[in-house]
Amino acid sequence: MALGIDVGGSKILAAVVEDGRITREWSYKTKDGEVIQTLKSIIRESGESVVGIGVPCYIRDGICVKAPHIKELTGRELKDIVMDARYMNDCSAIAYGEYYLRDEKYDPLLLVALGTGVGAGLVVRGMPYVGRGSALEIGHIKKYSERRCECGKTGCLETVIGGRYAGTKDMYLRAKDRDEDALKFFESYGKTLAYGLAPAIQLFDPEIVVIGGSISQAYDYFIPSFLAELEELLSYITPDDIIFERAKSLKSGTIGAALIAERGLI
Ligand SMILES: [Zn+2]
Known part of the structure; x- marks a missing residue:
């Protein structure tokens, strides 16, 4: 069981994924300046300790070098944003979710x-x-x-x-x-x-x-x-x-992020 979050340019989608199925979910509007706060509150509310987060960032060595749509994340060391979460590019999460949804x-x-x-x-x-x-x-x-x-x-x-x-x-x-x-x-x-x-x-x-x-x-x-x-x-x-x-689902980014975190693939 893991929490997967897909931080998009317009929406932040999150889901608790259990045996590959969504059991609880959240959806928020993306507001630059409040993204980190939103991530923290979703994680707190979910109570999950295994967390995967897909971010629309150009990532290099764990740093969000550039996030054109979310200035708040630009230049940040990702692991400092919310501890113990696994971060990945949002499209990597979507790709893995779509892979999973096709067995x-x-x-x-x-x-x-x-x-x-x-x-x-x-x-x-x-x-x-x-x-x-x-x-x-x-x-x-x-x-x-x-x-x-x-x-x-x-x-x-x-x-x-x-x-x-x-x-x-x-x-x-x-x-x-x-x-x-x-x-x-x-x-x-x-x-x-x-x-x-x-x-x-x-x-x-x-x-x-x-x-x-x-x-x-x-x-x-x-x-x-x-x-x-x-x-x-x-x-x-x-x-x-x-x-x-x-794509099979608009939520494949949350499923992929959760599974990547749970399986320790990134
Ligand atoms: Zn360009």
């Missing part, structure tokens, strides 16, 4: 989270792959545009497919009404996503690619052009040989 069957599993920002996580041989803290910062691979990114540099993938820049929310609602411009928008979105993901697929040769994050609700609108473009961009590997799925 740990598909490996390697590559997860891409398309939300306000764009991140990714990888599970290889049953372990989250995190590099030295935050591997797979796929949203900051360049040169996809001339736009300035929150990371401080220009041209990141996130600046063309991240919700903050792409206006995807409005487009999703229009696509549901079969608005032609919106359908074209997602056709082009799928192609750009293929350009972003093809290098990761070629590098990691995943058995499954899971697409999560708020923009994944438009999955059906962008997946056909995504797969068609991917066919052109990959060599030796064909998309037919890979499973593509939407």
Whole structure:
């Protein structure tokens, strides 16, 4: 039994996970300046001693080097925030949760989270792959545009497919009404996503690619052009040989964080 917390840009979700099932849960709005206080109060209330926390941070050697959306965490040594918790990049937690929710069957599993920002996580041989803290910062691979990114540099993938820049929310609602411009928008979105993901697929040769994050609700609108473009961009590997799925749950980050902590994987 463990507590898993997923600190997102807009929501903090937490859950006590027992035998892989959620038995209690919490949800709070993310307010920069009050995040640490919220984490402490959830942990106190849960009474759990095994705690995993996924944070939207670029982590290096246990330090949250940069958290563009949560300034409060930037520069902090993570283990000083709440003692005895295990910290990980939020996408590593989501990837592991999605791996678990598929009965740990598909490996390697590559997860891409398309939300306000764009991140990714990888599970290889049953372990989250995190590099030295935050591997797979796929949203900051360049040169996809001339736009300035929150990371401080220009041209990141996130600046063309991240919700903050792409206006995807409005487009999703229009696509549901079969608005032609919106359908074209997602056709082009799928192609750009293929350009972003093809290098990761070629590098990691995943058995499954899971697409999560708020923009994944438009999955059906962008997946056909995504797969068609991917066919052109990959060599030796064909998309037919890979499973593509939407994320199974919005809570997979809490489940993954709890299990990673309980199993001592990070
Ligand atoms: Zn960037």
